[in-house]
Amino acid sequence: MNKITYLDNAATTSLDPAVLEAMVPYMTINYGNPSSSYSIGRQSRMAVESARKQVADLLGAKATNIYFTSGGTESNNTAITSAVRDLGCTHIITSPTEHHAVLHSVEHQCNCAGVTSSYVKLLPLGAVDFSDLEAQLADKAALGVKCLVSLMHANNEIGTLLDINRASEICNRYGAIFHSDCVQTIGHYPINLAASGVHFASASGHKFHGPKGTGILYVSDGINFSPLIYGGGQERRKRAGTENVHGIIGFAKALSMAMDNQAEEEKYIRSLNNHMRAALSAMSPEITFNSTETSLYTVLSVNFPSIKDSELLLTFLDQMSVCASGGSACSTGDEQGSHVIAAIGKKIGCATIRFSFSRMTKEEDVDFAVKAISNILELFGNAEVTAG
Ligand code: PLP
Numbered sequence: 001m002n003k004i005t006y007l008d009n010a011a012t013t014s015l016d017p018a019v020l021e022a023m024v025p026y027m028t029i030n031y032g033n034p035s036s037s038y039s040i041g042r043q044s045r046m047a048v049e050s051a052r053k054q055v056a057d058l059l060g061a062k063a064t065n066i067y068f069t070s071g072g073t074e075s076n077n078t079a080i081t082s083a084v085r086d087l088g089c090t091h092i093i094t095s096p097t098e099h100h101a102v103l104h105s106v107e108h109q110c111n112c113a114g115v116t117s118s119y120v121k122l123l124p125l126g127a128v129d130f131s132d133l134e135a136q137l138a139d140k141a142a143l144g145v146k147c148l149v150s151l152m153h154a155n156n157e158i159g160t161l162l163d164i165n166r167a168s169e170i171c172n173r174y175g176a177i178f179h180s181d182c183v184q185t186i187g188h189y190p191i192n193l194a195a196s197g198v199h200f201a202s203a204s205g206h207k208f209h210g211p212k213g214t215g216i217l218y219v220s221d222g223i224n225f226s227p228l229i230y231g232g233g234q235e236r237r238k239r240a241g242t243e244n245v246h247g248i249i250g251f252a253k254a255l256s257m258a259m260d261n262q263a264e265e266e267k268y269i270r271s272l273n274n275h276m277r278a279a280l281s282a283m284s285p286e287i288t289f290n291s292t293e294t295s296l297y298t299v300l301s302v303n304f305p306s307i308k309d310s311e312l313l314l315t316f317l318d319q320m321s322v323c324a325s326g327g328s329a330c331s332t333g334d335e336q337g338s339h340v341i342a343a344i345g346k347k348i349g350c351a352t353i354r355f356s357f358s359r360m361t362k363e364e365d366v367d368f369a370v371k372a373i374s375n376i377l378e379l380f381g382n383a384e385v386t387a388g
Helices: 017-024 037-059 072-085 101-111 130-142 164-173 244-262 264-282 310-319 339-343 363-387
Strands: 067-071 092-095 118-120 146-150 178-182 200-205 215-219 299-304 351-356
Touching: 017 215, 017 244, 037 067, 037 164, 037 244, 067 072, 067 244, 072 092, 072 146, 072 178, 072 200, 072 215, 092 130, 101 310, 130 146, 130 164, 146 164, 164 178, 244 264, 264 299, 264 363, 310 363, 351 363
Parallel strands: 092 118, 092 146, 146 178, 178 200
Antiparallel strands: 067 215, 200 215, 299 351
């Protein structure tokens, strides 16, 4: 098999071997159920609670603010459901560029719980128009309508960042509940959740070299919510089901490794991103970008106007063992293409590909992908010449 050139780290990352090593004892010798009162059960309980404390310390929170979940999707669903069901929100303000784990959850609340929703206006490249957010919140507050605002910290397809402190400040001013999907930023930036003022924040372990199927929901002090999943009394009665002990250990270890070397890794990943941007810019003046140098540093979203279809380009890249993506990994197979690219008004009939990097990416991976793209573009150019 050819060597894989993996440039799809916003979809998922490889498990760091040190994370696996930390997890293995909790699948082998320390297999006790954390709810059992005998010694190996108590050991598991202690491991889960010390992981919770470690995660909380790394994110500027208290252990009591952290709930372990199965990932970003569950955390987003829990926050949105709870804001409607438990916190009295009857209108949801979100954006058309959110992940489907937010958009479809909002849609479900509108269909089943009778709430209404609206989109905040977007500036070029999907940045939130704060004056529109404020105007919408002011209108609703004047009518006595309590709002949930759900806006992602960084867009997973194009990397546009949100100033969450500013969004929190506006939401708090109008008595709104603020949820932020931080799946692409927790583990990649230093974040102090308590200081940010968010009420709910979601994170996912597999985006920073932790295990899949792990995540957290941060819930700020004073926010009382009921579970999405009912059953036993785990997670302080907020999330039933035997804890994914090895996953929780892996999540905490991966987050701690990510934050230990965050500044150096950010610098390194930025250099790869800039390197690819420069190489593609030099290849053709037609190639343009949906990410800027100040957006999420792990993502580079690129438009290739000479190729009409993202899937076609991805197929060619796949044949050369280059892994990239046309949008969110969760919407693979969605024939309508990327809702994010459509929402930012860039549906210009050309292939848009997201390349995304991690600390495991090598410069030679970027060089290999750039060469592959150059060969494919040449092939398409020649095909047009031949056809003409
Ligand atoms: N939110 C964003 C922004 C994401 O990028 C993803 C995953 O791609 C999710 C939510 C879903 O997270 P998970 O895969 O942990 O359910």
